[in-house]
Every structure is written in structure tokens, then in C-alpha cells.
Amino acid sequence: MNMSRMLGALLLLILQGSLAQRVRVEPEVVSYPGQTVTLRCQFQDRGDTQLTQVSWILEPIDGERTNIAVFHPQFGINYPTKSPVVGRVGFVLNPPTLDNPSIQIKDVKMTDEGRYICEYATYPSGNEQGVSSLIMLAKPKNIASTVTVTAGKTPVIAARCESSNGRPAATISWSTTLNGNATTPQTTNNPDNTVTVQSQYMLAPQPADNGKDITCIVSHRTMPQPETFAMKLVVEYPPQVQIVGYDNNWYRDRTNAFLTCQHDGNPIPTTVTWKTLSGLMPETVQVQDNRLAVQKVDDTVNTTFICEVRNSLGSAKDQVTIIVREQAPPISNAGVIAGVIFACILVLLLIGGLIFFLVNHKRQQQQGYRGTGKPAGAPYDSITRLFGSSKSGKNGTGNNGNNNTPIYRGDVGLSEKTNQGIHPGGMALLETTHTHTAEDILLSSEMDEAERKKFDELEEEDERYDHFGGGGPILQLRQHDDDLDDDMESQKDGSVISRTAVYV
Known part of the structure; x- marks a missing residue:
């Protein structure tokens, strides 16, 4: 039984909801005070339903329900006198109809806000209604x-x-x-x-x-x-005071020394007073509102200065004690010293870079000399050694001052075609298409002692390269037997030349 009753109540609610949907209204209407608002209502899908009467009911936010307008096709229109909107409400159509019983409210007030119900009396379904909420807006x-x-x-x-x-x-x-x-x-x-x-x-x-x-x-x-x-x-507060300007470096005869009394407050301070702890202001001191100027520092300035500031909320003060020194402190040379050190470091870096460049350049020259028999980049050697070092002797030992190896000037040209041969005396010879005269050979020996020493040093360096594998092959005479001494012939200038060697 309980289940049957619950189902019946549910069907009744569904039926009432479907019936209520036939009364069409606006769910929410917004208006401002003083305006005219229209509340629309219409019965849809009447079918066989008979409409008997339509009524408008007001449900205020705080208050009781009240009828404000009624229309009956036979008895006409009625506006209840107890309505809060009486005199300001009326049907839109005159005369109205049951199909369109919309109403208007003139000069709406904030108190008119609430729920407005359009309710139909019908047969046989009973009463059906639609609800519009009137929302009053007021800009604050x-x-x-x-x-x-x-x-x-x-x-x-x-x-x-x-x-x-x-x-x-x-x-x-x-x-x-x-x-x-x-x-x-x-x-x-x-x-x-x-x-x-x-x-x-x-x-x-x-x-x-x-x-x-x-x-x-x-x-x-x-x-x-x-x-x-x-x-x-806006915050008001008593004055706040601070004296600035003393750098702890006031010495005798210093000029243009200043103290400033910085202050703040709300309301703005109106009074600034300078004084000393002793009560006497030095003659060399001038007071300029919140500034104290010392034209020339002397022993009278060796005191305590006080600055007092006032506004309507109270007063505040600050003080500073001046210590007068005998003389100005020495000027610091820290900046000059730092500049000199920096300059020295820069010079050392430049010298180091120059030395590195020179050493590297010399090393490249030496490497080129060892690899090719001549300095790197040079078109040809200034001295060409064809027959061994000037100090090479028999079996690779020195010749004790006897220069047995011909030395030739670098400007003597060689022909493009050279052939190696073996001299009958056992010496390796270099044959060429051009043969030098005795005068050329003598001229090659007419060098002063300094030039000869330079050539000897160059030859010694070449010899070192030869022994340690730094250079290429050097064409030189090699002894075949002990007849080398017989082959040499002394000259008038003291030099010794070979009888069999061909000089080019």
C-alpha cells in the first residue's frame, strides 16, 4: 500500500509539472526604480481545457501573498485595494483576454521586488500557474x-x-x-x-x-x-632627526666644513634649533636654517653640536661631537702605487711577449736550417759548403788550424746540371760546366780575419747539424787514402788548396 501511494504521488507531481509548463512566463525580470516593468503570461496548448479565470499574485521577499489583479470573462477586471501596487498595476490589453493576461507595473519601487504568480483556474484540471521573479537593481x-x-x-x-x-x-x-x-x-x-x-x-x-x-x-x-x-x-608622527656631514677629519684651518640637520615628521616640523653642549656657539660658525657652516675650523669648534626639531606632536634632537685634529692626514698614495704596479705588469707582459716572439722566430729559423740546409725563407745560403767543415780532418778529426776545405762565396752560381765523379786521387769531385779561375779562388781568400771567423762559426754550426742529423746531406770531399796531404798545395797568401779539386 505504501509503495502504491508513493507511485501515485509521484505521478501526480509529474502531471502537475507538465500542466504547469503550459503557463508560459519569464522566469526573471530585472528593473530599476522608477521604471515601468511588464510581466507577461500566456496559456499554451489549451486543447479541451476550459479557462475560467486568471489572477496575479505577489509574494514579496518579506511579507504575505496578495492578489494584485484578477480577470474573469464574465465579471471583468478587479484590482484589490490592499495590494502594495494598487494604482500602479494594470493589464496590458484593455480589455484583457484569457489567452494574454500580461500586466504592467509603473514607477516600480525597490519594495516591489518579489515573486509574481500568474495563476489560471481551469476545468477539469484545476489551477495552473507560472512564476516570474522581479529583481530590482539599484546602482550603489x-x-x-x-x-x-x-x-x-x-x-x-x-x-x-x-x-x-x-x-x-x-x-x-x-x-x-x-x-x-x-x-x-x-x-x-x-x-x-x-x-x-x-x-x-x-x-x-x-x-x-x-x-x-x-x-x-x-x-x-x-x-x-x-x-x-x-x-x-596619512600617518602623523613626531619629528625624526639625524645630523650628517661630520667625516671625523676636521683639522685646524680646514675651510668649508658643514653639518646638516636632516629631519622628517608629519605634520612638517616648523622649528629647527642649533645649539652646543656648552651653550656658546663658536664665532666661526654660521647657522643657516637646518645647516651649520664652519668657515674655518679652529679649537672653538672642538665641541658637541645639537640640532632640535619640533612639530605639533612633539620634538626630537640629535647631536654630534667634533674632534679637531692638529693637521690634515697624509694623502694616500694607494692609487698612484696601484697605477705604477699596473704599468709595470703591463710592461713585463709586453717584454715577455716580445721575447717569446723572438725565441719562437729563432727556433723556426733553426728548424728550417736543419731540415733544408738553409734558413727558412732564405732564397739560398750565404755560404755553401761543398767539401766538408773547415775543421774536418782526417777520420773526422780537426785539422789544427789547417783549413783543407775550400770555402766559396755564396754569390758564385752553380749550373743547373751537376754531376758527381771520382777523382783519380781518391777525392769525390763535383763537376760543373763552369770553372773558376785562380783569381776567383784568390779573391775568395781575401777576407779579413773577422769575416773568416764568422764563416768558421757558420761552418761549425753546420758541422753540428751534420753530426746530429739536423740537416740534409752535405756534399763534401771524403778521403780515400792517406794521399790527401800530398794533394794540398800552399798559396802565397798562406791558404792551402787542393790540386785536384774543382772549384765552382
Whole structure:
């Protein structure tokens, strides 16, 4: 039985819901105070249903249901006198019809907000209805301001923001870097059904907070974008004082020494007073408002100076003790010394780079000489040694001052075709198409002693390269037997030449 009853109730609700859908209304209607609002109603898909009467009923947000308009095809129109909208409500059509019983309310007020029900009396299904919600909007009046506060440790209200006479209630938020907190918004319902919202910002103000930015932001449905109020916090505090300018280097006869009394406060300090601990101001000192100028430092300046500042909230002071020195401290040469050291380092780097370049260049020349028999890049040797070192002797030993090896000038050209042969005397010879005369040979020996020593040194260096494998093959005479001494012939200039060697 219980299950049957539950199913029956469910079917009844579904049937009533389907029937209620036949009364077509606007679910929500928005209006502003003073406007005329239209509430539409229409019965759809009547079919065999008979419409007897239509009524408009108001359900205020706070209050009882009240009939505000009734239409009966036989008895006509009726506007109850107890209606809160009497005199301002009427049917759109005159006369109205059951198919379109829409109404209008003129000069709507905030108290007109509520649910408006269009209800049909039908046969045989009974009453059917549709509900429209009238939402009244009121653009609020928004204001914000700061509160002048005095610096302290106790939190106080520093700024206020208010959105009054709005519908629905506005939303208030704060934007700031201050170290405070916003209070919970307070909402007040006004008699005209509007709402006023208030918010406050509290903090323990400090002198450093004076002039900082704080912004109140108000958001409301009637405004396309939030309204912002940018403000600056106002914090009053007694003066703050500091004397600057003393560098601990005041010496006798120093000129143009200054002390400055830096001060701050809100309200702005109006009085700045200079004095000394002894009570007497030195004659060489001139007071210029918050600045104390010493034209020439002497022993009378060797005292304590005091600066006192006042505003409406109080006073503050600072002091500095001057110690007059006998003479100026020596000028530091640290900068000059640093510059000299830097210059020396730079010179050493340049010299080192030059030495490295020269050594590297010399090494490249030596490597080229060892590999090719001549310095790298030179077109040809200045001295060409064809028959061994000047100090090569028999079996590779020195000849003790007897120069048995011909030395030739580098400018003597060789023909392009040279052939090696074996001299009958056992000496390796170099045959060429050009034969030098005795005069050429004598001229090659007419060198002074210094030039001969240079050539000897070059030959010694060549000999070292020959022995240690640094250079290429050197064409030189090689002894075949002991007849080498018989082959040599002394000349008038003291030199010795070979009888069989061919000089080129």
C-alpha cells in the first residue's frame, strides 16, 4: 500500500509539472526604480481545457501573498485595494483576454521586488500557474577615504570604504602593501529594500607607512567594471632627526666644513634649533636654517653640536661631537702605487711577449736550417759548403788550424746540371760546366780575419747539424787514402788548396 501511494504521488507531481509548463512566463525580470516593468503570461496548448479565470499574485521577499489583479470573462477586471501596487498595476490589453493576461507595473519601487504568480483556474484540471521573479537593481553610491592616524603600536582604522543604497549588496575588497587587515564587511538593509555595505582597513601605523598606497575596490552587478578608489595613507608622527656631514677629519684651518640637520615628521616640523653642549656657539660658525657652516675650523669648534626639531606632536634632537685634529692626514698614495704596479705588469707582459716572439722566430729559423740546409725563407745560403767543415780532418778529426776545405762565396752560381765523379786521387769531385779561375779562388781568400771567423762559426754550426742529423746531406770531399796531404798545395797568401779539386 505504501509503495502504491508513493507511485501515485509521484505521478501526480509529474502531471502537475507538465500542466504547469503550459503557463508560459519569464522566469526573471530585472528593473530599476522608477521604471515601468511588464510581466507577461500566456496559456499554451489549451486543447479541451476550459479557462475560467486568471489572477496575479505577489509574494514579496518579506511579507504575505496578495492578489494584485484578477480577470474573469464574465465579471471583468478587479484590482484589490490592499495590494502594495494598487494604482500602479494594470493589464496590458484593455480589455484583457484569457489567452494574454500580461500586466504592467509603473514607477516600480525597490519594495516591489518579489515573486509574481500568474495563476489560471481551469476545468477539469484545476489551477495552473507560472512564476516570474522581479529583481530590482539599484546602482550603489560608493565612497572611500583614509583616516588620519597617529603612529603607534595599537591597530586602528586607517581607511574606510562604503557602498550604499545598492541592490543587491556590493562586494568590497582592498589592495595594498600595508601590513594590516580588512574587517569583515558590514551589511545594512535599508527601509527601501536597498543594501549598504561598509568595510574598514586596520593596522598599527608606523612613520614609514605615511604616504603608502591603499586602494578600495567595489564590485556590483549594475556596474560594467569594478570602481576603484586609490588613496594614500596619512600617518602623523613626531619629528625624526639625524645630523650628517661630520667625516671625523676636521683639522685646524680646514675651510668649508658643514653639518646638516636632516629631519622628517608629519605634520612638517616648523622649528629647527642649533645649539652646543656648552651653550656658546663658536664665532666661526654660521647657522643657516637646518645647516651649520664652519668657515674655518679652529679649537672653538672642538665641541658637541645639537640640532632640535619640533612639530605639533612633539620634538626630537640629535647631536654630534667634533674632534679637531692638529693637521690634515697624509694623502694616500694607494692609487698612484696601484697605477705604477699596473704599468709595470703591463710592461713585463709586453717584454715577455716580445721575447717569446723572438725565441719562437729563432727556433723556426733553426728548424728550417736543419731540415733544408738553409734558413727558412732564405732564397739560398750565404755560404755553401761543398767539401766538408773547415775543421774536418782526417777520420773526422780537426785539422789544427789547417783549413783543407775550400770555402766559396755564396754569390758564385752553380749550373743547373751537376754531376758527381771520382777523382783519380781518391777525392769525390763535383763537376760543373763552369770553372773558376785562380783569381776567383784568390779573391775568395781575401777576407779579413773577422769575416773568416764568422764563416768558421757558420761552418761549425753546420758541422753540428751534420753530426746530429739536423740537416740534409752535405756534399763534401771524403778521403780515400792517406794521399790527401800530398794533394794540398800552399798559396802565397798562406791558404792551402787542393790540386785536384774543382772549384765552382
